Structure formats: C-alpha cells, structure tokens
Amino acid sequence: MQIDGLTYLDRLALLAEKNNYIEPDLYEKYNVKRGLRNSDGTGVLVGLTEIGEVHGYILDEGERIPDQGRLLYRGIDIWDIVKGFQKEGRYGFEEVCYLLLFGELPDRQWLEEFTNLLAENRCLPDGFVEDMILKAPSNDIMNKLARSVLASYSYDKNPDDLSIKNVVRQSIELIARFPIMVAYGYQAKVHFYENQSLYIHLPRKELSTAENFLYMIRPDNHYTRLEAELLDLALVLHAEHGGGNNSTFTVHVVSSTGTDIYSVIAAAVGSLKGPKHGGANIKVMEMIDDIKTNVRDWADEEEIKYYLTKILNKEAFDKKGLIYGLGHAVYTLSDPRAVLLKNKAAELAREKNMEEEFGLYLTIEKVAPELFAAKKGTEKIIAPNVDFYSGFVYKMLNIPVELYTPIFAIARISGWCAHLLEELVSGGRIIRPAYKNVIGKRKYIPLEQR
Ligand SMILES: CC(=O)SCCNC(=O)CCNC(=O)[C@H](O)C(C)(C)COP(=O)(O)OP(=O)(O)OC[C@H]1O[C@@H](n2cnc3c(N)ncnc32)[C@H](O)[C@@H]1OP(=O)(O)O
C-alpha cells in the first residue's frame, strides 16, 4: 500500500529515523563517553591486558602529545619480532600465535610441536566442506567465515566447556582452520557466483599458514617464497592490537557472558568486517579505483587534493566523508605496521612496474592531513593505518580483493583467542556499561484512541 508515494516500509523507515534521534547536546549534558572515548580522544580505561600494547601518544600532565607508533606483543616490540624470524630465514606467524596465546617465546622444540599441532588440525570435520561451505555459499567471504565458525559448534563434541584446556584446544583448531574456511569459502564464491571451475585443494602438513593459504586459493597451487614471506609478514602484523580494538573488545564483551567460543569468534568476525575496522582494507582499494577513475593526472597534486576534498565533503566515492586507510583511534604520527608495509609496497612496486599507482598512495598520504585539518579545523594528524598499504601489497601478490579482510581475520583470530583466554582467566564479571534513558515517562494509549 502506498500513501503520498511512500510505501509502508518507507514510512516505517522515516519513523525509525525520527524516533531514534537523540539531541547531540544531551551527550555533553550527561557526560557520555561516546565511542568509549574521553574528551581528549583517549580511550576509556575498561580493562587490563598483558597481550598487546599499542602506543600512539604520550600523556604529559593530562595533555596528549602525538608520538611515533609502537606495537608490542607480550611486551616484545613487533619490529624486533619481525627482524628476529626474518634473520633466521623462517616464517613468523606460528611463533607469534604461540607467543600471544601462551605469553612467552617458544624454544625450538616447543615451536616445532606447536607447528605440528597446527598442521594436524589443518583440516575441516567430515562433511563440513560439502554441507556447510558448498551447500551454502556466500558472495561475502567474511559472512561465510562467520557462518562457518558458528557451524563449527555442531561439529564439536564438547562445545560449551569453558575449561582452559578445552578452550586452548578449540583455539588451536580455529587458528588452524581459518585459512581453510576462507580459502574454500572463496572457491565456493567464485564457482557459484562467478561461474568458474571449483578447486578444493587439501592443505599440506609441511607448509606454513601463509604457504598453505596461497596453495589453497590458486588453481595451480603455485606461489613463490617471496610471496609466502610477504603474506606471513602481513599475518604477523595483523595478529593482535590490544584489548580495545573493536573486534577484540567484542571478544571480551561477548565472552564475559560465559557463552561458547564459536559465538564469541563469530561476533568478532562480524565486527572486523566493518569498513571502519578491518573492512577498511577493501574500502581503500575501492577508493583508490574511484580516484583513479576520476583524477585524470595521478601526478597532479592539485587535482588529487580537489577530489579528496570532495570525498571529505561527502560529495564523492561512498559519500561517507572518510578517506579510508587514514587515521586511528590510538596512533597519531605513525602506525608501525603501515611503515613496514609501505616499505614492502615500495619494493614490490618497483619490481612490478607499478610505481605510478604507488605514487598516488604517497600523494594521498602527503596531502590528506592538511585537507583533513582544514575541514575539521583541528591539529589532529591522520597518518596511514595498517589498512592503507596492505591491500596494495596484496594486489601486487595477485590476491583477489575480496580476500583482504578475511586475511586480516586469519591473522587476528590468534589475538582474539589470546584475549578470550585472558578474559576467562582474569575477567569474570559480565561487561555491562550504562545507558541513560532520556525519553521520560509516557502513558500507554488504548488502540482506538491513537
Ligand atoms: C584495523 C583498523 O581498524 S585500522 C582503522 C581502519 N579504518 C579506516 O581506515 C577508516 C578511516 N578512518 C576512520 O574512520 C577513523 O580514523 C577511525 C575509525 C580509524 C578512528 O576513529 P576515531 O577514533 O573516532 O577517530 P578520531 O576520534 O580521530 O576522529 C575524529 C574525527 O575525525 C574524523 N576522521 C577520522 N579519520 C578520518 C578519515 N580517515 N577520513 C575522514 N575523517 C576522519 C572522524 O570521523 C571524526 O569526525 P567527527 O568528529 O565529525 O565524528
């Protein structure tokens, strides 16, 4: 039924918009920490952790002083971790999973056993591929991943047991299975939605997580050592980011209810998918494609500035006003992961003859802060975050764009599981902040009198 050209659903949507509007002034009046942020932009302190430390500024007598970013896993600087395994010529992601989950660096024997344990668990339960992946494909791999995680509950003989030993077992299974769930979800997508041949390659025990993933997504199984090393580096850099990032905080919130690991991790996958969080790596690629289409000369700084201003003014691209891949809730001057990925992107761009496109990224990184400052009237610096250069690196590795956020999930599952264990050991209280009701009292009116 249509009234004034509006459908019933249109009118419901208008009501939903009108009756969910809250005066912005009220947030200030009641001192609401919107987005769980203090008035100076720092995060509200809601927990303690020993897993990841994210350093982005110095607090000096209550003032927030921007600083170069630093990221530490269990107290060890990410730069040192990367230098360490690269110097020894080995892959690093498995070692980082161990470090995050168990709080210390493994010696050679413990690392070998842990790597073997991951390899043994790198298979899906009987019937899972046929019933849960191929019979229910999705156009979106993150959606498919969340459903595969939830479906795993029914294949687990002991799904609700929250003893640490059981959750460690479940965590290792999930870390080992995420690359397979993503790879097969992707293969199902290209087969059922894009009419291409179906490839279900079984993972191989002797390969690392990064190698196996490349092996499973490519029809011919082929990858080079350099490609696997770069993917391994990306996995290491994306593995953990403290307790406050949205998906990890989701882990704390959901697990604080005492629910099972599959419910917790499926919720975290849903959070990571969002374009302001892990989903930004796909958005960056779409935004760059849009800029490439609309800016005639990629070397012309003024033309790029003009178009970025349109993006900031919500007149171009997705009209959300965001330049994706820039800005961070904690980092200010730099995100150490973006610095590492930028170096890799520069090397690869030279090798692959893609320096012109790389130059576009550099110009955006250079001019966006001043445009942002002019628009917002602030001194705030927006530097590239981990999502700015990661997609460009994946593109040069010929990894399809729909896999960029799922790769983030393949890495971050290790941090999520570490935080789940920490919540179970040291949390214990249901997370339950307050919302003030500002509508006041109203009377119930009988149907005939409305
Ligand atoms: C793995 C990760 O999650 S890394 C982050 C990936 N996300 C992105 O790259 C998306 C683009 N960036 C953003 O949206 C933000 O910088 C976030 C979500 C990362 C951080 O958000 P916040 O902590 O709220 O940022 P902050 O407090 O600095 O924001 C202040 C203002 O600047 C705006 N802003 C921040 N970054 C950007 C940006 N890249 N482009 C345009 N505006 C921005 C915010 O929208 C906010 O505007 P408002 O005051 O009108 O609401």
Ligand SMILES: O=C([O-])CC(=O)C(=O)O
């Ligand atoms: O910390 C955050 O807010 C976002 C995040 O997960 C990351 O940068 O890796």
